[in-house]
Amino acid sequence: MEKKEVTVDYTDGMAFNGKVAQFDIHMDAKPEVGGLDKGPTPKPLLLVSLGGCTGMDVVSLLKKMRQEYDSYKMKISGEQTDEHPKHYHKIHVEYIFEGESLDEGKVKKAVDLSQEKYCGVSYMLKQAAELTYSITINGSTI
Structure with missing residues (x-):
């Protein structure tokens, strides 16, 4: 290890x-x-770590799938509890892609693989919070 x-x-x-x-x-x-x-502050850095982890997975997977994009970003939101210890109990990752030659199925597969198999930060955060995600390609949610 x-x-x-x-x-x-x-x-x-x-x-x-x-x-x-x-x-x-x-x-x-x-x-x-x-x-x-x-x-x-420290807690939003957890969201940044999540974005970095899953983002790197998706870039690597899309490269292997020969998928090219013009832009790629994520918007990650976390909803905190009101009581102490205040923590994220809901997290949502929106994957946002722009690119004319993108195959929706391959993009979805790359994101699903990251979230379900490869991203260790996602895995850890799922133990403490509801983690959801969505994918937007060229302005349309798939």
Whole structure:
């Protein structure tokens, strides 16, 4: 089994610096809770991690399927509980593609494989939240 390790150092106020290999991620809180709003708060970074994980899967799978696109992005939303510990109990990923030669079936297969087989972040988050997804190609949801 591969082991990963990151470090998170307190800087000041409510700010922390996360170190992943040679990369820095600065986090802070909103002013109303003592921060200076100089970086994202931690929970939305979970959504960013989800997007990165599934996004990389989909890019790799579509390349193998010889599918070319003009643009690809994801919009990821998370709904938090009102009570503490506040956490995401619903997460939705919208995969958005633009490209004239895209095969809807292949795009759907790539996204399904990522969500159901390959993306470890999706797998982990599904243990704690309802995770749904949709696919939009050239402005139409499939």
